[in-house]
Amino acid sequence: MSADSRFEALLARQEIAELSYRYSRACDRLDRELLTSVYWPDGTDDHGAFAGSAPDYVDWVMGLLAGWVAVHHDNGNILIELEGDTAFGEVHWTGYYSYEIDGRLHDQLAVGRYLDRYERRSGEWRILHRTCVSDWSRVEPALDWRKGRGRLVGARKPDDLLYRHRQLGIVP
């Protein structure tokens, strides 16, 4: 493999990894526009409870997450196979979900993987298909630690500090 093709592969892997980070940011901050932008318009998603087109998935998941108190997704173990303008990826996710059951706050800790197909069109990589697989999960009653904590607690768009920092030119 030439030095150039190794560099091109490295650049492609970085771009593809950032798709998952933007996907997580979009879910965690309830950023519909950002979530839409990581899929091709003709893309598809299979999340088990939902399977269908990417735009319909965005509607479904935004509605689901809006009903929860908070969501935080970490991604790791990103393994990408490149084949020209197509790529396949396995991406681990760890999700921390905070929601109420019968009026009482609970934490759900869940882990799984995304099995992805990506496509490069006009130089831009996006998700063409994402399947979400769950590996394990547990739900437990939680303390309401957010009460009285003030402004350094995560929030949704546009209230999260991420967006206010952006206005100040501090964060993208």
Add this chain to the structure above:
Amino acid sequence: MSDADPRLTVLADKQEIAEVLYRYARGCDRADEAALRSCFHADSRHNHGLYEGLSHDFVDRAMAIVRPLKACKHIISNMLITVDGDAAVSECHYWAHHRRINEQTGREEDYYSGGRYLDRFERRDGAWKIASRTGISDFERYDAPSDRGMWQMPAEKIGAKHPDDPVYALEASLRGGK
């Protein structure tokens, strides 16, 4: 590097910035004050939890918190970094665990915390370091600890503080030290 493909210099910048973020986690986990301090420019500002002030003063507080911990782990992920010349802005995720003493009960507890760092990085004298940091909490949990499992293992198989943890001997071995 001046005539290199600008996409590659950005990639190299992102890698250097990522390693500063990882070094911060190591600094906390191993109570390695030099590693922690090396992540911040001298004038870096810090806004995290109840603390607002200079990052180097925050390091003093962080060391006082992590030194007595029986166990401590920080995982950094989801780095979204934008580079603009010698400045960069970054959002990354952290997940942290502290096995600590609950001050009210005097008993051990497991404290879990997930959140994000919003950072401004600056490259000065060729080195990327944090110029300002805001820490945001997304998730916290407090649980009674379990003593099943790893605490029965030999001490040398359990993570330790600087300089006793095996990572320091491993790194020294590459430099011909051990």
